[in-house]
Amino acid sequence: MGFSSTPPHRMARLPRLVVPFQPHHVVLSALKGLSAFQDADDYTAFLGWLRTAARNWKVSIHAYALVPDGLQLLVSPADEDGLGQMMQWLGRYYVPYYNQKYGRSGTLWQGRYKTSVIDADSYLMLNSRYIEYVPVRAGQAARPEDYPWSSYAHHAGLRSDPVVTDHPLYWSLGNTPFQREVAYQELATQDLSQDHILIVEKAVLKGWPLGSDKFKTDLQKRMNRQVLPAKRGRPFKQSA
Numbered sequence: 309m310g311f312s313s314t315p316p317h318r319m320a321r322l323p324r325l326v327v328p329f330q331p332h333h334v335v336l337s338a339l340k341g342l343s344a345f346q347d348a349d350d351y352t353a354f355l356g357w358l359r360t361a362a363r364n365w366k367v368s369i370h371a372y373a374l375v376p377d378g379l380q381l382l383v384s385p386a387d388e389d390g391l392g393q394m395m396q397w398l399g400r401y402y403v404p405y406y407n408q409k410y411g412r413s414g415t416l417w418q419g420r421y422k423t424s425v426i427d428a429d430s431y432l433m434l435n436s437r438y439i440e441y442v443p444v445r446a447g448q449a450a451r452p453e454d455y456p457w458s459s460y461a462h463h464a465g466l467r468s469d470p471v472v473t474d475h476p477l478y479w480s481l482g483n484t485p486f487q488r489e490v491a492y493q494e495l496a497t498q499d500l501s502q503d504h505i506l507i508v509e510k511a512v513l514k515g516w517p518l519g520s521d522k523f524k525t526d527l528q529k530r531m532n533r534q535v536l537p538a539k540r541g542r543p544f545k546q547s548a
Contacts, residue, residue: 326385331383345374350406361397362394367385369473424514426518435508
């Protein structure tokens with residue numbers, strides 16, 4: 309999916325952070341050498357379960373891309389538990405379906421999903437583009453509009469996607485659907501810099517929030533917990 313899901317040696321890890329009504333970038337990688345989706349029926353089945361799970365657990369799906377080596381989502385959960393419950397539910401349905409179909413057993417995934425809380429104002433549209441260009445970077449399509457298993461076609465006005473719940477920032481791109489779709493297409497033509505790509509990937513792989521220093525500080529106060537690795541000799545102090 310454009311980056312390795314294997315964390316570097318001694319990577320700082322914190323308990324997974326899930327913030328209600330805040331966008332999250334989610335990555336779930338297939339086992340090395342395994343295609344998690346082998347034909348159109350697999351993609352269709354997974355998207356059907358994703359739509360159901362998102363509705364059941366009150367998680368809004370703003371963007372997604374499914375590729376053979378895994379999936380990436382941009383989501384906003386309504387509470388702290390819904391995202392984890394949605395991902396667990398998806399595994400309970402899709403993995404047995406896949407294993408029965410292909411005569412195998414065991415998990416499909418490299419551990420648990422990874423996630424990064426996103427500062428919507430600064431990064432939501434960037435992360436949406438990052439996700440929808442995953443198939444292009446992975447060599448699955450020449451252009452995002454050529455790939456059927458992502459949310460790009462929905463945002464570009466090529467088809468309506470019942471999986472997607474548009475984020476308010478997408479709606480702010482224009483007063484009419486046509487204006488929003490054209491604006492998004494123009495936005496998508498702006499290449500992501502390598503620096504932007506690395507920033508997104510580092511945040512997701514380490515489970516760190518993605519945003520300004522103020523966003524991270526405010527998030528730490530709001531959640532009353534550590535959201536970034538503490539500096540040596542400076543342990544995080546809980547509020548009284």
